[in-house]
Amino acid sequence: MKYICSTKKGVGTMKIEYKKKAxxxxxxxxxxxxxxLKDSIExxxxxxxxxxxxYECEYxxxxxxxxxxxxxxxxIITINEIRPRGKAYKRL
Structure with a gap:
């Protein structure tokens, strides 16, 4: 399931999708x-x-x-996960 919001990026528009985990x-x-979180992600x-x-395109x-x-x-930016620093890279 994806949750979508849009934000302005220069003159164009960039979409931000949130996965259920995020x-x-x-x-x-x-x-x-x-x-x-909201301010930084936007x-x-x-x-x-x-x-x-x-990873090819993971940031x-x-x-x-x-x-x-x-x-x-x-x-399109897809927010996959948000985790504390110590746990963020263990899945990788």
Whole structure:
């Protein structure tokens, strides 16, 4: 299941899709963390973003102790997971 929202990127539009896991994590966070996540995700691809080694198009966004794992293809950002730093890379 994907949740979609749009945000402006320059003159064009960029879509942000949230996978169910990411939405579940966001809903479990407190209000200030939700706001921090929302603000940082809407500013993508800006921020502390790095490409994950060994993966074709997987990236991570660092927001304090949290890591947002996402893919970026054809002006569509798919937020796959949001995890604390210590657990973020264990699935990889």
């Amino acid at each position: 939405v579940k994590y966001i809903n479990s966070c407190d209000k200030s963390t939700k706001r921090r 500013k993508l691809p800006l921020g502390d973003v790095k490409k994950l080694t060994g 991570r966004l660092r927001i304090g102790n949290l890591r947002v794992l996402f893919t970026f293809e054809n002006d």
